[in-house]
Amino acid sequence: MSDATLKSSQFRKEREASWKELQDLVEKIEKKGVKSLDADQLMRLPNLYRFTLSSLSVARGVSLDRNLLEYLELLSTRAYFCIYGVHASFGGTVFKFLFEELPAAVWNARWRILLTTIIMLVGGVIAYYLTITNEEWYYTFVSDGMSSGRTPASATEDLRKGLYDGADIEVHELNVFASSLFSHNSSVGMFSFALGFALGVPSVLLIFYNGLTLGSFVALYSERGLGVDVAGWLSIHGTTELLAIILCGAGGLGLAKGIIMPGHKSRLSNLAHEGRQAAKVVIGAVLMLLVAAILEGFGRQLITDTATRFLIGGSMLVFWGAYFGYWGRKICKRQ
Amino acid sequence: MQKTVMPSSSNASGLDKKQGNRLKKNNRSKKINITQKDKSHWRRVITPEGVPVSFQLASRGDRVAAILLDLMIVYGLPILILVGFLLSGAWEHFLDKKEAIYVLISVITVVLFLWYNFYFSYFEIKWQGRTPGKRVLGVRVVDRHGGQLKPDAVFARNLMRELELFLPLTILSSPIGDGADGLINLLIWIWLGVFIFLPFFNKDRLRAGDMIAGTWVVKIPKTNLLGDIVQDQDIASSRTSKVSDQTSQADAFSFSDEQVDAYGIYELQTLEELLRKPEVAPKTIKEVTERIKTKIKWVEPTKDKRSSFYWKDHKGSTQKDREFLKAYYAALRKRLEAKMLLGVRRENKHDK
Numbered sequence: 242m243s244d245a246t247l248k249s250s251q252f253r254k255e256r257e258a259s260w261k262e263l264q265d266l267v268e269k270i271e272k273k274g275v276k277s278l279d280a281d282q283l284m285r286l287p288n289l290y291r292f293t294l295s296s297l298s299v300a301r302g303v304s305l306d307r308n309l310l311e312y313l314e315l316l317s318t319r320a321y322f323c324i325y326g327v328h329a330s331f332g333g334t335v336f337k338f339l340f341e342e343l344p345a346a347v348w349n350a351r352w353r354i355l356l357t358t359i360i361m362l363v364g365g366v367i368a369y370y371l372t373i374t375n376e377e378w379y380y381t382f383v384s385d386g387m388s389s390g391r392t393p394a395s396a397t398e399d400l401r402k403g404l405y406d407g408a409d410i411e412v413h414e415l416n417v418f419a420s421s422l423f424s425h426n427s428s429v430g431m432f433s434f435a436l437g438f439a440l441g442v443p444s445v446l447l448i449f450y451n452g453l454t455l456g457s458f459v460a461l462y463s464e465r466g467l468g469v470d471v472a473g474w475l476s477i478h479g480t481t482e483l484l485a486i487i488l489c490g491a492g493g494l495g496l497a498k499g500i501i502m503p504g505h506k507s508r509l510s511n512l513a514h515e516g517r518q519a520a521k522v523v524i525g526a527v528l529m530l531l532v533a534a535i536l537e538g539f540g541r542q543l544i545t546d547t548a549t550r551f552l553i554g555g556s557m558l559v560f561w562g563a564y565f566g567y568w569g570r571k572i573c574k575r576q
Numbered sequence: 577m578q579k580t581v582m583p584s585s586s587n588a589s590g591l592d593k594k595q596g597n598r599l600k601k602n603n604r605s606k607k608i609n610i611t612q613k614d615k616s617h618w619r620r621v622i623t624p625e626g627v628p629v630s631f632q633l634a635s636r637g638d639r640v641a642a643i644l645l646d647l648m649i650v651y652g653l654p655i656l657i658l659v660g661f662l663l664s665g666a667w668e669h670f671l672d673k674k675e676a677i678y679v680l681i682s683v684i685t686v687v688l689f690l691w692y693n694f695y696f697s698y699f700e701i702k703w704q705g706r707t708p709g710k711r712v713l714g715v716r717v718v719d720r721h722g723g724q725l726k727p728d729a730v731f732a733r734n735l736m737r738e739l740e741l742f743l744p745l746t747i748l749s750s751p752i753g754d755g756a757d758g759l760i761n762l763l764i765w766i767w768l769g770v771f772i773f774l775p776f777f778n779k780d781r782l783r784a785g786d787m788i789a790g791t792w793v794v795k796i797p798k799t800n801l802l803g804d805i806v807q808d809q810d811i812a813s814s815r816t817s818k819v820s821d822q823t824s825q826a827d828a829f830s831f832s833d834e835q836v837d838a839y840g841i842y843e844l845q846t847l848e849e850l851l852r853k854p855e856v857a858p859k860t861i862k863e864v865t866e867r868i869k870t871k872i873k874w875v876e877p878t879k880d881k882r883s884s885f886y887w888k889d890h891k892g893s894t895q896k897d898r899e900f901l902k903a904y905y906a907a908l909r910k911r912l913e914a915k916m917l918l919g920v921r922r923e924n925k926h927d928k
Contacts, residue, residue: 247806247909247910248913248917249913250804250806253804254804257801260801261801264801274703291625294623294625294627294629295627297627297629298627302916302917303913303916303917304913305841305844305845305909305912305913305916306804306805306848306909307845307848307849308799308801308802308848308852309801309804312799312800312801314629314630315630315631315796315797315798316799317623317627318629318630318631318796319796319798321623321629322704322705322716322718322796323704325623325624325722325724325725334701334727338727342728417678417681417682417685419682420681420683420685420686420689421682421685423685423686423689424686424688424689427689427693428689428693428738431693431735431738432738432743434735435736435738435739435740436739438736438739438771438784438787438788439767496788499788509782509787510721510790512787513720513729513787513788513789513790513791514790516732516788516789516790517726517728517729517732517789517790518728519732519788520728520729520731520732520735520788520789521728521731523731523735524728524731
């Protein structure tokens with residue numbers, strides 16, 4: 242009898258109970274989550290996992306029972322994913338993201354952000370001069386939906402009123418306005434990031450087009466002597482909103498960089514690295530757009546004093562500058 | 577002695593055997609193809625403990641089914657809630673409160689935005705790489721390099737859905753124009769087609785989102801630990817020895833070294849598969865037994881001739897063949913495992 246028993250069978254007999262125990266734990270986690278385990282089981286889990294992994298290593302050397310090998314291998318894999326899955330508490334993730342990852346990711350992408358800003362400015366300047374010289378260009382750059390009646394055909398007084406109305410709107414209507422602004426802008430921002438996958442060309446075009454619209458819009462107002470007023474109107478939320486859009490575009494360029502200039506690593510693995518960094522930037526941009534929507538929906542409609550508008554817009558810009566430029570840089574250096 | 581066994585086992589067989597061999601080879605090559613096909617979507621990842629573990633890439637069908645389920649939830653649930661809200665009559669309370677309606681609308685706008693855009697991300701973080709649809713289909717998202725699946729990777733892969741999934745859906749639901757519009761639509765569809773069919777054009781079945789996040793979608797099949805054939809054999813043999821008046825079965829089958837050297841690991845595991853199958857045609861068992869017996873030049877022990885009436889009884893002979901196969905399996909495994917411990921892995925019967 243002892244002669245008939247194989248070493249591998251003996252090996253199996255001695256360890257089988259622990260494997261079964263791990264299997265039960267893993268099945269419980271898969272069904273109900275890690276939290277369903279009690280303290281005892283949580284303590285056992287890593288031990289059982291390592292035990293099974295070592296069993297697997299040994300079994301590969303001593304056993305030829307395929308069912309046993311497959312069982313151990315897949316059990317180890319399942320346990321491995323239970324242990325090394327996403328294990329972040331939501332609050333902790335948000336905290337770490339806001340105070341470390343986001344500013345660092347933005348600081349690391351600073352050259353791309355600069356490039357995107359330049360692209361947008363170039364678009365703006367071109368559209369500004371074209372529209373100043375010939376108002377017909379306005380219709381080319383600003384779509385009907387965007388202008389919503391604010392065209393060169395409108396009277397100056399109407400345009401001025403457009404910049405300062407809202408004081409008489411009731412607050413609850415502004416809720417609707419702000420929330421729809423937020424969801425619209427965020428969709429556009431995320432979209433411009435996703436477009437970066439096509440070597441960044443659509444992202445650049447989208448940013449450039451945004452610059453054109455902006456430049457043309459400003460030109461229309463400044464021509465009528467409303468330059469300062471429109472600047473105030475734009476700045477209160479624009480410093481945040483435009484920066485967020487620029488960040489999304491820069492995220493798209495990050496993807497493009499991953500594909501075009503992979504550096505030492507393979508394209509795919511570099512893309513994976515760049516993609517994760519860019520995703521952080523874009524999620525940050527979505528948060529910024531939320532802030533911008535609140536500023537635009539409430540602040541711009543309720544505050545009609547140009548100086549105050551400049552003050553708020555300017556201080557937002559300083560805040561973002563300090564957050565990304567100073568804090569982000571500090572974190573990058575620390576790492 | 578050993579030297580004479582080798583050529584004789586390959587040569588001495590007549591035409592019948594050659595045919596048999598060819599038949600077996602055909603079977604085998606088919607089997608190898610199948611296993612290679614199976615292996616082509618198996619991937620390995622090395623755990624931080626340094627042990628390679630393997631899993632299966634999720635099939636494209638599973639992933640399409642998972643996404644359809646998720647889409648049904650993403651779009652269906654708000655509609656259901658809306659219908660429920662309208663049917664319940666709760667809206668009548670809001671009719672006279674204008675402010676409440678505005679607040680409600682803005683809350684709904686934001687909640688819907690978050691729901692549509694972060695449904696996938698939320699569940700993949702919360703449920704360790706699984707959305708409800710993926711959970712039903714038993715697939716999950718994992719890191720390609722075996723590390724932890726981080727929230728930024730989850731966000732990255734799901735931000736791409738904007739382009740891969742929601743844009744085509746939007747275009748699909750908008751009316752199709754003709755003329756120049758039709759052409760533009762066609763171009764848009766070609767462009768989107770690249771993204772939609774990307775998982776069909778790479779061996780790891782990555783969609784664009786997986787590429788930028790460094791993830792892939794895997795399926796980990798559940799396996800059960802089946803009984804050990806070698807231990808079962810002891811039980812089985814003791815049971816049969818009670819029924820039949822034979823002496824110990826272990827004595828009935830004893831193999832010489834040359835006999836257990838006839839096969840390698842591949843054949844051993846094929847035999848294991850056969851023995852583990854719950855339903856096998858008696859004919860197959862008989863064929864396999866006879867093939868092995870011919871190969872190892874098995875001589876029936878003399879006492880078997882006494883009870884040769886068993887061979888006429890169909891069931892009895894199958895049972896007896898099984899016994900033989902199990903005994904041979906045990907002997908072969910013992911031999912091969914002993915060799916493996918000394919560092920020699922004999923992959924198959926051609927491997928010397």
